[in-house]
Amino acid sequence: ALIDYAAEEQDADARPELTSHIENLEDYDVIFVGCPVWWHTAPMPVLSFLKKSDYDFSGKIVVSFCSYANMFPHETLLEIVNATPNSLHHNGFISEEGDTTGIAQWLDDINLKLK
Numbered sequence: 001a002l003i004d005y006a007a008e009e010q011d012a013d014a015r016p017e018l019t020s021h022i023e024n025l026e027d028y029d030v031i032f033v034g035c036p037v038w039w040h041t042a043p044m045p046v047l048s049f050l051k052k053s054d055y056d057f058s059g060k061i062v063v064s065f066c067s068y069a070n071m072f073p074h075e076t077l078l079e080i081v082n083a084t085p086n087s088l089h090h091n092g093f094i095s096e097e098g099d100t101t102g103i104a105q106w107l108d109d110i111n112l113k114l115k
Contacts, residue, residue, distance in 0.1 A: 010039045015048040022055070030061045030112070033084075037068040037076045042083075050083035058086035063110065065093040 009016065025031075035046045049055070064080040066073050077092035090110040093103060 006038045006043065009044040010041065014044045015051065016045050018045065018048055018052070025055055028060065030063060031057065032063045032065065033080050034065040034067075035076070035080075037066055037070075037072050040072040040075060042066070042076050042079045047079070047083055050080065057084040060084075060087050061090065062087040063090050063092070063112070065095070067095040067098055069097050 008014075033046065033050065035042050038044075041047075050057070062080065062084045064077045066076045068076070073094040073096075077094070080092070081089050090112075091106075093106045095103075
């Protein structure tokens with residue numbers, strides 16, 4: 001049932017209403033946006049967050065990452081980039097089925113250090 005619901009949301013280009021709100025997004029310079037791949041793209045609630053009119057990502061660094069089981073991870077990362085056109089973007093991280101190998105190296109490559 002959940003798979004069908006996700007497909008219906010995508011077909012309708014739905015932007016579900018979110019149940020919480022970030023009051024101080026302007027306080028952040030770097031925002032990580034991560035998600036699983038749902039029907040070849042980011043889940044609709046993630047796109048609701050990124051395209052919500054009262055959030056301004058202009059000039060912020062948006063760092064995307066996703067996990068996938070079958071295909072379309074690059075398209076998912078691109079959807080996040082396209083949803084935040086006035087932001088700066090680093091190369092995203094892709095994890096196949098939860099494999100976290102390489103995260104520390106990725107953060108080093110994009111010059112964000114683990115503390």
